[in-house]
Amino acid sequence: MTMEQLEKQFNKLIEIGISLTSEHNLEKLLSTIVSEARAFTCADAGSLYIKEGDELVFMISQNDTIRNRDGADEEKKAYKKFTLPINKKNLAGYVAFTGQILNIPDAYNIPEDVEYSHKKTFDKQYNYKTVSMLMIPMTDNEGEITGVLQLINSLQNHGQAVPFKKEQEQIILSMASQAAVAINNAKLTEDIKKAHYNTIIRLAVAAEYKDEDTALHIKRMSEYSAIIAKGMGFDDKYVENIRFASPMHDIGKIGIPDRILLKPAKLDKEEWQVMMSHTTIGGDILKNPDSDIIALSRTIALSHHEKFNGKGYPFGIQGDDIPLEGRIVALADVFDALSSRRPYKEPWPLEKITNLISEERGEQFDPTVVDVFQENFEEILKVRDEFIE
Amino acid sequence: MTMEQLEKQFNKLIEIGISLTSEHNLEKLLSTIVSEARAFTCADAGSLYIKEGDELVFMISQNDTIRNRDGADEEKKAYKKFTLPINKKNLAGYVAFTGQILNIPDAYNIPEDVEYSHKKTFDKQYNYKTVSMLMIPMTDNEGEITGVLQLINSLQNHGQAVPFKKEQEQIILSMASQAAVAINNAKLTEDIKKAHYNTIIRLAVAAEYKDEDTALHIKRMSEYSAIIAKGMGFDDKYVENIRFASPMHDIGKIGIPDRILLKPAKLDKEEWQVMMSHTTIGGDILKNPDSDIIALSRTIALSHHEKFNGKGYPFGIQGDDIPLEGRIVALADVFDALSSRRPYKEPWPLEKITNLISEERGEQFDPTVVDVFQENFEEILKVRDEFIE
Numbered sequence: 001m002t003m004e005q006l007e008k009q010f011n012k013l014i015e016i017g018i019s020l021t022s023e024h025n026l027e028k029l030l031s032t033i034v035s036e037a038r039a040f041t042c043a044d045a046g047s048l049y050i051k052e053g054d055e056l057v058f059m060i061s062q063n064d065t066i067r068n069r070d071g072a073d074e075e076k077k078a079y080k081k082f083t084l085p086i087n088k089k090n091l092a093g094y095v096a097f098t099g100q101i102l103n104i105p106d107a108y109n110i111p112e113d114v115e116y117s118h119k120k121t122f123d124k125q126y127n128y129k130t131v132s133m134l135m136i137p138m139t140d141n142e143g144e145i146t147g148v149l150q151l152i153n154s155l156q157n158h159g160q161a162v163p164f165k166k167e168q169e170q171i172i173l174s175m176a177s178q179a180a181v182a183i184n185n186a187k188l189t190e191d192i193k194k195a196h197y198n199t200i201i202r203l204a205v206a207a208e209y210k211d212e213d214t215a216l217h218i219k220r221m222s223e224y225s226a227i228i229a230k231g232m233g234f235d236d237k238y239v240e241n242i243r244f245a246s247p248m249h250d251i252g253k254i255g256i257p258d259r260i261l262l263k264p265a266k267l268d269k270e271e272w273q274v275m276m277s278h279t280t281i282g283g284d285i286l287k288n289p290d291s292d293i294i295a296l297s298r299t300i301a302l303s304h305h306e307k308f309n310g311k312g313y314p315f316g317i318q319g320d321d322i323p324l325e326g327r328i329v330a331l332a333d334v335f336d337a338l339s340s341r342r343p344y345k346e347p348w349p350l351e352k353i354t355n356l357i358s359e360e361r362g363e364q365f366d367p368t369v370v371d372v373f374q375e376n377f378e379e380i381l382k383v384r385d386e387f388i389e
Numbered sequence: 390m391t392m393e394q395l396e397k398q399f400n401k402l403i404e405i406g407i408s409l410t411s412e413h414n415l416e417k418l419l420s421t422i423v424s425e426a427r428a429f430t431c432a433d434a435g436s437l438y439i440k441e442g443d444e445l446v447f448m449i450s451q452n453d454t455i456r457n458r459d460g461a462d463e464e465k466k467a468y469k470k471f472t473l474p475i476n477k478k479n480l481a482g483y484v485a486f487t488g489q490i491l492n493i494p495d496a497y498n499i500p501e502d503v504e505y506s507h508k509k510t511f512d513k514q515y516n517y518k519t520v521s522m523l524m525i526p527m528t529d530n531e532g533e534i535t536g537v538l539q540l541i542n543s544l545q546n547h548g549q550a551v552p553f554k555k556e557q558e559q560i561i562l563s564m565a566s567q568a569a570v571a572i573n574n575a576k577l578t579e580d581i582k583k584a585h586y587n588t589i590i591r592l593a594v595a596a597e598y599k600d601e602d603t604a605l606h607i608k609r610m611s612e613y614s615a616i617i618a619k620g621m622g623f624d625d626k627y628v629e630n631i632r633f634a635s636p637m638h639d640i641g642k643i644g645i646p647d648r649i650l651l652k653p654a655k656l657d658k659e660e661w662q663v664m665m666s667h668t669t670i671g672g673d674i675l676k677n678p679d680s681d682i683i684a685l686s687r688t689i690a691l692s693h694h695e696k697f698n699g700k701g702y703p704f705g706i707q708g709d710d711i712p713l714e715g716r717i718v719a720l721a722d723v724f725d726a727l728s729s730r731r732p733y734k735e736p737w738p739l740e741k742i743t744n745l746i747s748e749e750r751g752e753q754f755d756p757t758v759v760d761v762f763q764e765n766f767e768e769i770l771k772v773r774d775e776f777i778e
Binding site: 003006013017021022140142174178181184194199200203204205209251254257259285286 | 392395396399400402403406407408410411413529530531563566567570571573574577578581582583584585587588589591592593594595596598599637640643644646647648670674675679680681682683
């Protein structure tokens with residue numbers, strides 16, 4: 001390699017490091033790592049294992065040959081999530097166990113005196129021929145092995161698989177190390193966000209302690225709201241904000257006197273006025289927002305009982321005058337209330353609920369929100385069945 | 390430069406990138422950036438500006454000569470936080486404005502046909518001689534200039550200041566770019582954490598909506614708790630967890646009936662029993678914790694009314710049987726209650742409070758916690774005066 005080539009390669013490596021570092025979405029990050037490492041080595045295929053406890057979890061895979069031949073769906077199908085033990089018997093396990101690089105020129109001619117072996121089942125099933133392999137440990141800045149990067153079939157000009165070059169080992173090792181730190185960072189960000197979400201759920205549930213609204217109701221309506229927002233085409237950040245903000249929609253119930261909140265009989269007109277004020281009390285509790293999430297939760301607290309036809313409360317505004325987040329949460333909240341068991345009622349049959357929602361399309365509910373809800377009904381039901389009482 | 394040297398330098402650069410990426414504490418990160426860049430260029434001094442809005446904020450500075458001659462305190466004193474406008478008139482502003490590197494061989498011989506100039510006030514005041522300067526823009530992965538790195542006096546073997554080398558420019562530029570992304574990440578992490586903290590405060594205040602405990606009380610007692618925890622020698626993570634968890638200590642009040650919570654007169658024995666149950670209700674609300682913060686807040690909710698002598702509630706445990714977090718929050722909570730105005734009472738005079746705390750040392754309060762509280766009293770009072778009604 002000339003000095004110029006070396007410099008170019010190193011600069012590229014630093015550039016990749018920077019781009020990995022700035023990707024905070026774990027899934028996108030993993031896929032970027034594999035594609036950058038493949039591009040660097042002209043590898044036809046590549047995959048990535050992440051260490052979780054004492055196992056390697058297979059996370060991501062790319063295979064140009066299968067995708068070009070059978071399409072992206074087949075490529076995806078070919079790789080299901082599985083785990084491998086960390087020991088010397090399987091290739092990735094060996095690398096994670098020993099911290100050594102494995103540069104295998106021909107997977108079908110592995111010397112017999114080594115402990116690891118290559119399984120041919122994948123090749124047979126997908127009519128693929130694994131030849132050369134480069135398996136690299138991913139070591140973070142504290143020397144911990146956090147995963148294994150696996151590259152397959154380094155291709156020459158005419159598409160012929162040749163062994164990975166010795167000098168590629170160090171470059172990919174360095175990239176894998178940058179990747180390991182980026183993965184740690186992405187996980188850390190996810191952990192902090194998860195803790196925040198859990199706190200919101202926890203405290204939103206606490207706020208309805210006397211009302212006996214359950215954590216599951218709050219989680220479901222938060223997920224439903226996120227599904228609808230996503231279906232409407234909003235970006236990930238906004239969808240996440242809706243997911244975080246919607247659990248606080250009824251926070252204002254904290255301010256409703258026990259004699260009304262806990263009254264076992266029907267509320268009279270005056271009591272109902274007080275009860276309705278949970279929307280504006282919520283707006284008061286969440287005023288002067290110090291984060292996007294609190295700002296959004298305030299909007300939702302104030303508007304989730306408005307109706308599209310203007311017959312809701314507290315302001316009786318209608319149509320697009322109602323903030324979209326309020327229109328989304330309104331439907332998510334009602335759907336969950338109707339489909340859940342409550343102390344005073346059985347869950348409604350699904351058909352009765354969908355009929356009501358269709359009838360209220362353009363009346364209680366925003367027609368677009370109803371449409372998106374129906375388009376994504378399968379996913380909605382999946383959430384319903386996942387967070388079950 | 391030989392190929393070997395180049396390779397070594399690039400490897401070092403990648404290593405630095407990794408170490409920057411894994412530092413999430415913004416202040417430590419900034420100081421690492423400056424010291425690594427100085428080490429790379431043998432620079433006697435260095436500092437860093439961060440772009441905030443349309444200004445550059447001076448963040449960090451290191452100066453070996455001043456530190457060795459006058460001590461670390463003088464070094465610190467020499468650099469107070471200040472801002473510079475982003476325009477072509479000052480050096481850092483010029484770099485941030487144009488995105489150009491400035492490599493100045495002699496600060497006292499800047500050609501007259503350029504727009505920027507070097508101010509000599511610092512040199513005069515601290516008896517320092519700035520000779521060579523290297524000013525590098527910090528550009529993140531999206532091409533945004535996020536700051537300026539400034540290196541001063543590249544030293545030769547015998548301590549003589551020489552101009553920065555042309556080839557150092559690209560290397561430092563690359564490092565600055567890695568640093569920019571690392572700074573963005575650290576800021577992002579801080580922002581997410583801040584949003585989480587704000588949500589906790591917001592919802593903890595909401596929980597005491599009827600009780601009219603203020604956001605300021607909750608913030609103060611959370612900060613006091615953190616100061617005590619830090620004073621006891623706990624690490625940053627634990628101190629942060631105490632700060633995040635302590636606001637939820639009274640969350641169980643949500644479960645206390647209005648007739649008792651809001652009773653204007655003294656509670657009778659049976660009512661008091663119910664009132665005391667806010668500790669165990671808190672424990673119930675926060676059970677099965679899904680994060681360290683919730684786990685800690687549960688411990689605090691359950692134990693912040695225990696007394697060191699065993700005369701507290703709900704369990705009447707004593708001494709080290711009371712979780713330390715509960716012992717810390719107990720003092721923080723009482724100190725703030727006594728020193729604040731409440732609808733039914735004036736704030737106590739400071740001396741009366743400190744006398745009471747001394748008297749209760751070993752009785753109501755853990756003696757060690759009292760000692761640490763007193764050792765850090767100045768900082769406690771700073772918080773009290775910062776979060777004022």
